[in-house]
Amino acid sequence: QKEVExxxxxxxxxxxxxxxxxxxxxxxxxxxxxxxRQYSRKGPELLMYTYSSGNKEDGRFTAQVDxxxxxxxxxxxxxxPSDSATYLCAMTGTNAGKSTFGDGTTLTVKP
Amino acid sequence: GAGVSQTPSNKxxxxxxxxxxxxxxxxxxxxxxxxxQSLGQGPEFLIYFQGTGxxxxxxxxxxxxxxxxxxxxxxxxxxxxxERGDSAVYLCASSLSGxxxxxxxxxxxxxxxx
Numbered sequence: 001q002k003e004v005e006x007x008x009x010x011x012x013x014x015x016x017x018x019x020x021x022x023x024x025x026x027x028x029x030x031x032x033x034x035x036x037r038q039y040s041r042k043g044p045e046l047l048m049y050t051y052s053s054g055n056k057e058d059g060r061f062t063a064q065v066d067x068x069x070x071x072x073x074x075x076x077x078x079x080x081p082s083d084s085a086t087y088l089c090a091m092t093g094t095n096a097g098k099s100t101f102g103d104g105t106t107l108t109v110k111p
Numbered sequence: 112g113a114g115v116s117q118t119p120s121n122k123x124x125x126x127x128x129x130x131x132x133x134x135x136x137x138x139x140x141x142x143x144x145x146x147x148q149s150l151g152q153g154p155e156f157l158i159y160f161q162g163t164g165x166x167x168x169x170x171x172x173x174x175x176x177x178x179x180x181x182x183x184x185x186x187x188x189x190x191x192x193x194e195r196g197d198s199a200v201y202l203c204a205s206s207l208s209g210x211x212x213x214x215x216x217x218x219x220x221x222x223x224x225x
Contacts, residue, residue, distance in 0.1 A: 008151070032211050043115075043202055043216035044154065051211070088153050097167050097209060098144065101153030 003027050006089055006102030015111050019076040023089035023102045026070065030091035030100070033065050035074045038086045038104065047087075048074060079109045113137070115217035117203050123223045124193055132188040132220045134203030142209030143186050145178055146202040148219070154202050160186060161209050193224045 006023045036044035048063035062075040086104040116135045146154035156170040160180045180186040200219040206212035
């Protein structure tokens with residue numbers, strides 16, 4: 001079993017929909033939680049970065065971390081066709097260094 | 112400012128050959144990471160440098176893989192006796208200090224071993 005599990009999708013939604021993306025994890029040492037967006041043949045681009053539990057909002061994006069359940073979420077409001085990409089969750093322990101990634105969820109937003 | 116750059120963007124080689132992949136981190140970033148991403152999977156950690164030294168090389172799959180960062184800036188990932196299973200996108204990332212700082216990724220080098 002992987003340390004970080006992520007539903008691969010694919011997920012297809014109409015423009016304007018609210019999108020919910022989720023990851024679960026097993027390592028309680030993870031303290032930093034990230035969401036990356038990756039377009040085809042590009043490197044991952046950081047969207048959201050959260051330390052420990054709680055919520056963080058940035059524009060149309062909201063990240064939630066529930067350490068008690070070992071569960072993190074990314075919500076995208078008013079989704080746009082340009083949001084079509086693969087979304088990766090990633091986590092890092094207290095000693096920082098390496099990040100452990102989920103396998104990504106592929107999202108398509110249809111106009 | 113300039114982001115993380117990687118060269119070459121694509122590399123095709125034959126089984127058994129030696130390859131070098133280069134990463135130029137963001138200026139001033141002391142931490143540098145190498146990851147490998149296979150199709151349909153997330154990036155998999157290979158090695159992490161803090162300055163010139165490898166702080167964590169636990170992700171290197173075997174002794175055919177080696178990485179250096181001699182001056183604490185540019186890094187080279189070296190793969191000896193390449194195998195078809197080495198085919199993947201090799202991603203480099205850098206961060207300011209490594210202690211929970213944001214990692215910024217380069218575009219990757221797509222390695223194909225024939």
